[in-house]
Amino acid sequence: MTDTAALLLLPRLRVQNANAIPGPLSWGFPAPSAFLGFTDALQRQLRGRFDVDLVLGGCGIVCHRFAPHVARPAGRYHRVFRLTRNPYYAGWKRGFSEDKPATLVEEGRAHLEVSLVVEVRTELHEDERPDLLEVLPDLLGAMRLAGGSLLPPHPRAVQDKRYTPQWFEWYDSASDNEDAFRGLRRYLLPGFALVERSDLLAARLAELQAERLDASALDALLDLCRLNIDPVGPDPNDPDHTLWQIRARAGWLVPLPIGYAALSPLYAPGTVRRTRDAITPFRFCESLYGLGEWVSPHRMRDSAQLLWQREASPEAGIYRCTNRYADCPPISAN
Incomplete structure (x- = not known):
């Protein structure tokens, strides 16, 4: 985190009709890759407005409503899912109406209210910061987040600065950064932050492999995310019956698409037909799953626990999003 110059808070973004099917095995909240892609798009928009070569890094995700x-x-x-026919009649695009309705397109959608904490890696002069914060609402209104449309600013944004973008300066001193992050956390409550818990997944996999050698990471992921009901012993009132109890979870754990794994070699630009452009290398990939957890922001002590970063290893064929929440212990509930 030494290259962090500041943290940009985008509070209470209301998203309409966001994609609720982030991967082939699960549905629900959008994947972290959708928010990192939004950060890249915001970086391009800001570079078009300012002369500074602004560089944005990681992104923290806090959900207030889903x-x-x-x-x-x-x-x-x-x-x-509540599905719609768009358009309702099959012959609408051909210029005439038919009685035959169009087919349903399987898609999942959701309304969100999220706050994003964007890492800024470029030093910005104090005179330019007010201009950036002033232009952000107009830029965000023309963008899309996780496939959904961003609604106008919150009605309270005119009177309450908690609903307007904020700039938090980052320092070289760890104690000063802790104070700055403590002030930022107040804007994220009430809400839950999405973090990665690969440590819990690895620990559960080791436990399953101690019982069964052929246990896989998918078995550990399903075991942590599903509802498990275990026997606890015979019923004292009826010895012929067994008492069952729901297994307690380590937290609010969810299966989470965290990136992509390569299925093919990296093809040279222009060698594969019908790709997005002819100047970018191409590779066939599949979704990469991990374990996520929803935690309250007041449990965090460092911005590295909140931010998601990009991590790419073309040689190994791994393109994923990473989070360092497990590297630093959270603040105790006591």
């Missing part, structure tokens, strides 16, 4: 578009059919226990 409302998925789901419904529970009558007599069922599972939930289904």
Whole structure:
């Protein structure tokens, strides 16, 4: 974190119709890659407005509200997505109307309210910071986050600075940075921050492999994220029956898509048809899953616990998002 010059807080961003299917195995909150991609897009927008070659780094994700578009059919226990036909009739694009309705496109959507903490790696003069904070609401209104549309600023933004972008200077002293981060955390409450818990996944995998040698990381991931009901012993009132108890979890753990793993070699630009452009190398990939946890920001003592960073290893074929929450112990509940 030595290259951090400041932290830019984007509070209470309201997102409409964000993508709720971040990976092939799970649905719910968007993946960290969606927010890091938003940071890259914001960096390009700011470079077009200012002469400074502004560089943005990691991104911290705090969720205040999550409302998925789901419904529970009558007599069922599972939930289904609320899907729409766009357009409603199949012949709409061909210039005439048909009685045949268009097919449903399987997509999951959700409404979000999130606060983002963006790492700034470029020194910005004090005279330029007010201009940047003033232009941010207009820039954000024309952008998309996780496939969803950003709504206008919060109605309280005019009277309450907690709903407007804030600039937090970063220092060379660790104690000064702790004080600055302590002040930033107040703007993130109430809410829950998304962090990575690869340490819990590795520990659970070791426990399963001690019981069963063929246990895989997927078995450990499913064991941590699902609802487990274990037997605790015979019923004292009825010895013929067994008492069952829900296994306590280590925290609010969720399966999390954290990047991509290569399925093919890296092809030269222009050699694969129908790619995005002819100047970028291309590679076929699959989703890479890990373990995430929702924690309260007041449990954090360092910005490194909050920020997600990019990590790429083209030789190994790994492109993933990383978080250092497990490297620093959280603040005790006591």
